[in-house]
Amino acid sequence: METAGTQAEKTVFCQSCGMPMTGSELLGSEQDGTKNADYCLYCYENGAFKQPGITLEEMTEDCTRIMVHEGMEEAAARRILADSLPHLKRWSTLKTAE
Numbered sequence: 885m886e887t888a889g890t891q892a893e894k895t896v897f898c899q900s901c902g903m904p905m906t907g908s909e910l911l912g913s914e915q916d917g918t919k920n921a922d923y924c925l926y927c928y929e930n931g932a933f934k935q936p937g938i939t940l941e942e943m944t945e946d947c948t949r950i951m952v953h954e955g956m957e958e959a960a961a962r963r964i965l966a967d968s969l970p971h972l973k974r975w976s977t978l979k980t981a982e
């Protein structure tokens with residue numbers, strides 16, 4: 885096992901909601917129980933997205949609510965999300981449909 889606790893230089897962000905996954909307990913899981921390092925446990929569990937039909941807009945709304953709840957101004961939260969979410973793996977692949 886890797887030594888846990890001192891991984892500040894390499895924080896992994898969920899490629900769906902952008903949440904920093906600061907510990908392996910926050911990682912999503914595959915059907916066989918292994919961890920998925922791309923997505924957090926709130927987005928991805930047992931090999932599937934928990935909200936498979938969610939759109940980028942709906943994800944932005946959800947994340948805005950959470951960040952405001954945590955004390956951030958809504959405008960600031962929306963700006964951060966608009967800058968970050970579209971670049972995440974789950975959403976950036978949508979644009980290749982063109």
Ligand SMILES: [Zn+2]
Nearest residue numbers: 898901924927
């Ligand atoms: Zn997530």
